[in-house]
Amino acid sequence: QVQLQESGPGLVKPSQTLSLTCTVSGGSISSGSYYWSWIRQPAGKGLEWIGRIYTSGSTNYNPSLKSRVTISVDTSKNQFSLKLSSVTAADTAVYYCARDRVVGDILTGYYFNWFDPWGQGTLVTVSS
Amino acid sequence: EIVLTQSPGTLSLSPGERATLSCRASQSVSSSYLAWYQQKPGQAPRLLIYGASSRATGIPDRFSGSGSGTDFTLTISRLEPEDFAVYYCQGLTFGGGTKVEIK
Numbered sequence: 001q002v003q004l005q006e007s008g009p010g011l012v013k014p015s016q017t018l019s020l021t022c023t024v025s026g027g028s029i030s031s032g033s034y035y036w037s038w039i040r041q042p043a044g045k046g047l048e049w050i051g052r053i054y055t056s057g058s059t060n061y062n063p064s065l066k067s068r069v070t071i072s073v074d075t076s077k078n079q080f081s082l083k084l085s086s087v088t089a090a091d092t093a094v095y096y097c098a099r100d101r102v103v104g105d106i107l108t109g110y111y112f113n114w115f116d117p118w119g120q121g122t123l124v125t126v127s128s
Numbered sequence: 129e130i131v132l133t134q135s136p137g138t139l140s141l142s143p144g145e146r147a148t149l150s151c152r153a154s155q156s157v158s159s160s161y162l163a164w165y166q167q168k169p170g171q172a173p174r175l176l177i178y179g180a181s182s183r184a185t186g187i188p189d190r191f192s193g194s195g196s197g198t199d200f201t202l203t204i205s206r207l208e209p210e211d212f213a214v215y216y217c218q219g220l221t222f223g224g225g226t227k228v229e230i231k
Contacts, residue, residue: 046216046222046223046224046225047173047216047218047222048222049220049221049222063129096172096173101178103160103179109220110158112158112160112161112162112163112179112219113163114163114175114178114179114184114218115163115165115173115175115218116175116178116184117175118172118173118174119172120171120172121172
């Protein structure tokens with residue numbers, strides 16, 4: 001079955017760019033009608049969806065983070081990536097990648113979705 | 129933006145009891161809108177329910193989802209020891225979570 005694994009630096013300095021990669025195994029990132037998402041969770045807090053990408057390269061971001069987020073995909077490596085710029089301590093969190101099944105039309109906002117499976121998560125700390 | 133509010137924040141129950149978790153949307157949504165997840169300490173969330181009432185693969189039938197409009201419910205018919213965890217509902221955003229703890 002499909003498995004996801006996050007990788008990247010565990011420590012990022014304030015004002016720099018956080019970069020993470022999610023590697024998909026057990027299936028092709030291009031197969032099926034799936035998006036691929038990033039979600040984060042500060043310690044002891046709830047979940048926040050960051051954004052998603054389709055293998056065509058089409059993206060959809062959380063409005064609260066949109067100005068700082070870039071998600072890209074490399075189908076040849078079966079990977080997708082997250083870049084979050086100008087980070088502060090508030091960006092310290094466990095970052096998860098997940099397969100994202102979307103039903104409906106993202107462009108109109110009339111859709112629902114679910115995340116399954118998830119990667120195990122990677123802790124990113126923003127500190128000097 | 130549709131806000132999801134989960135209640136109660138914490139539910140204290142004993143194994144074998146029934147758990148009823150609520151997720152309320154700030155405006156009426158599609159009856160298929162909601163998903164539910166279980167998260168244990170140090171683990172990633174696990175999908176339980178999608179489309180408001182469909183169980184994900186491998187999820188025991190003691191877990192069920194229901195609801196429509198603005199009010200959705202996750203029910204665990206008889207709590208097993210492994211069910212004590214935090215549960216999140218999810219639409220276009222996530223709810224704040226309900227912790228189910230052992231009484």
